Amino acid sequence: MAENPTATNLQVLSWSDNTITATLPASFGVGIATIAVTAASGSDAMNVMAGLVVQPPRISLSSSSLSFAVLVGSSASGVQNITVSNSGGGSLSYSVTSNAAWLSATASGSIIAVSVNPAGLAANTYQGLITVTAAGASNSPQSVSVSMVVTGTLSPILTISSITNSGTGLQGPIAPGELFTIKGNNLGPTTGTVFSVNNGTVSGTLAGTTVTVGSIAAPVLYTSTTQINAIAPYEISGQSQVTVQVQYQGAAATQAVQVQSASPGAFTLNSAGTGAVVAANQDGTINGPNNPAAKGSYVTIYFTGGGQTNPAGVTGSVTGSVLKWLTQPITVTVGNQPATVGFDGSAPTFVDGVDQLNIQLSPNTPSGAQPIIINVGGFSSPSTVTLAVQ
Numbered sequence: 001m002a003e004n005p006t007a008t009n010l011q012v013l014s015w016s017d018n019t020i021t022a023t024l025p026a027s028f029g030v031g032i033a034t035i036a037v038t039a040a041s042g043s044d045a046m047n048v049m050a051g052l053v054v055q056p057p058r059i060s061l062s063s064s065s066l067s068f069a070v071l072v073g074s075s076a077s078g079v080q081n082i083t084v085s086n087s088g089g090g091s092l093s094y095s096v097t098s099n100a101a102w103l104s105a106t107a108s109g110s111i112i113a114v115s116v117n118p119a120g121l122a123a124n125t126y127q128g129l130i131t132v133t134a135a136g137a138s139n140s141p142q143s144v145s146v147s148m149v150v151t152g153t154l155s156p157i158l159t160i161s162s163i164t165n166s167g168t169g170l171q172g173p174i175a176p177g178e179l180f181t182i183k184g185n186n187l188g189p190t191t192g193t194v195f196s197v198n199n200g201t202v203s204g205t206l207a208g209t210t211v212t213v214g215s216i217a218a219p220v221l222y223t224s225t226t227q228i229n230a231i232a233p234y235e236i237s238g239q240s241q242v243t244v245q246v247q248y249q250g251a252a253a254t255q256a257v258q259v260q261s262a263s264p265g266a267f268t269l270n271s272a273g274t275g276a277v278v279a280a281n282q283d284g285t286i287n288g289p290n291n292p293a294a295k296g297s298y299v300t301i302y303f304t305g306g307g308q309t310n311p312a313g314v315t316g317s318v319t320g321s322v323l324k325w326l327t328q329p330i331t332v333t334v335g336n337q338p339a340t341v342g343f344d345g346s347a348p349t350f351v352d353g354v355d356q357l358n359i360q361l362s363p364n365t366p367s368g369a370q371p372i373i374i375n376v377g378g379f380s381s382p383s384t385v386t387l388a389v390q
Contacts, residue, residue, distance in 0.1 A: 056138045058088030064243055065145045067252045069157055070118045072150055078157065082112040082144060084132060092134055100128035103146055116148045125149050156186035158251035163244055166229060167265025167304045168382055169273035173258035176237040177313045177353040179304040181229050188223030188248055195221045201316040202351055208249060214242035219316035231353045233315040237308055262328055262376035263305035266385045274384040277372055278302045289369065292388035296363045299387065302347060306355040306376050309345055313352040321348065328377030334387050335370030337362040365389050
């Protein structure tokens, strides 16, 4: 490597008769630098090797706990996977071990396949630990707790297949107060059960199903064997990642999700995150292809994922007569034309987390089914949702 040919005056942080502390400019990069010092009594110089600081790797696991239910006398179970990723710098090379003879963990690429073998074990609950170790990782080792329930009758295994925004139907980061949907198996009762409001709040337990987000109870709006609708607690604000856990009839499953300050998603008439938005025209009638809104008129739109409000949203609370405004800046376009936002906040009489927009359409809004995009705090809703315009 050649010397850096460009002479630059360094920023001196401190000096004394025998010590000088200075910083190299970030633009120097990597190479040999000649450091020269000039004083009234003379000058001197020396060569040093300058290099960029490389952040160490960091282990990130998709789950921190797993649960298995198996029969006495059975020989093996289904496999559950853990995804290993590097949330730091450099490269991550890891190894995995288990602390129990009945517990198996095998690493292949970024996936750790976990299984249990209850052969020879009596009916009981067994606890094991998987340890993930990576040389040089700043948070090594990391562990995953594994529970194996051995019974005379096999209990259904509870699994989570996806966690999505209840408005968009898409997987991704969740926001404080967001309504989200969990899909999977054996999540709740065979017959779907809908929440009720007690003393102005929605409970974190419904028909035996409980959901926690980052160890905080999440209000449960609906539960069935294959789907749960819940609300992300406002207390997760400021975190970057949380673990969602579902428990039902002694079984449990977890999945890690990212957190961001907003994740807007408008509700749609087909409940699939596409097509006609759930909105009311200026006269209070439902907007749709056969009942479009007039250009320049006012429209009310319902969405979720707007984030924290002022006054602050309360997890599981029903919004009363006091308006709660979103704290982050918001913009709305319909047909690529900016709409004027009159109100953005929690929808009155709904549970906190259901958000409302009152907008005035631009006179220049195109006619027909036009994409409506909501941007909160720099995060935008997908363009798959439409508003009917005359």
